[in-house]
Each structure stands twice: as structure tokens, then as C-alpha cells.
Amino acid sequence: MSKTWEHYQIAAHHHERAAYQFKEAAKYHEAEEQERAAHLAYLAHGHAQHATVHAAAAAKLHVGQCDILAIPGIGSSSKKNMHGKSTGDSRPRLVPSNQETHHVTETSRTSRGIA
Numbered sequence: 001m002s003k004t005w006e007h008y009q010i011a012a013h014h015h016e017r018a019a020y021q022f023k024e025a026a027k028y029h030e031a032e033e034q035e036r037a038a039h040l041a042y043l044a045h046g047h048a049q050h051a052t053v054h055a056a057a058a059a060k061l062h063v064g065q066c067d068i069l070a071i072p073g074i075g076s077s078s079k080k081n082m083h084g085k086s087t088g089d090s091r092p093r094l095v096p097s098n099q100e101t102h103h104v105t106e107t108s109r110t111s112r113g114i115a
Contacts, residue, residue: 012051
């Protein structure tokens with residue numbers, strides 16, 4: 001199992017524990033046993049914090065894996081769409097082509113009254 005999924009699994013476990021502890025704290029709160037309710041709420045908060053830490057670590061690892069796959073020449077060399085046809089480079093272009101840049105520049109100049 002990858003480290004990413006280990007973190008997700010640990011985060012899910014901590015979320016479950018937090019939910020259980022919050023539910024128990026609510027029972028004690030209803031019974032007006034405030035000290036025990038406060039203790040259980042404290043434990044629940046700790047589990048929620050641990051879950052957040054592991055979810056963040058998993059997300060960070062996941063982004064790192066996606067970045068590696070997005071670099072040309074690394075990862076799958078032939079990407080296919082749902083119809084089985086090769087899609088080539090399916091990543092969005094971050095830099096506009098020269099024609100698009102020229103159009104934006106001309107539009108900007110015209111809107112500012114520059115010829």
C-alpha cells in the first residue's frame with residue numbers, strides 16, 4: 001500500500017474515533033456529567049486534529065505524485081480517452097499562444113484608447 005493511502009486510512013480511523021468520542025461526550029453532557037463530557041470532547045478534538053494532519057500529508061503526497069505524472073516523458077506515454085483514442089497532451093495550456101497574446105494586447109490597447 002502506498003504512503004498516500006496509508007495516510008488516508010489513518011485519517012479515516014481518526015475521524016471515526018473522533019465521531020465516537022463526540023457521541024460519547026454528548027451522552028455524558030446530557031447526563032450532566034460535565035467533567036467526563038469535557039474529557040471525551042478533548043479526546044475527540046485530538047483525534048480530529050490527527051485526522052487533519054494525516055489528510056494533509058496524504059494530499060501533499062498525492063499532489064507530488066500528480067506532478068511527477070504531469071512531467072512529459074514520465075508516467076504513461078500513451079494516454080487514451082474513454083473511446084480508446086489517444087489524446088496526446090491532455091494537460092491545459094498555461095501559457096497562451098502568440099496569437100492569443102496579441103489579441104489580448106490589441107484589445108487592451110483599444111479599450112485604453114491607445115492605437
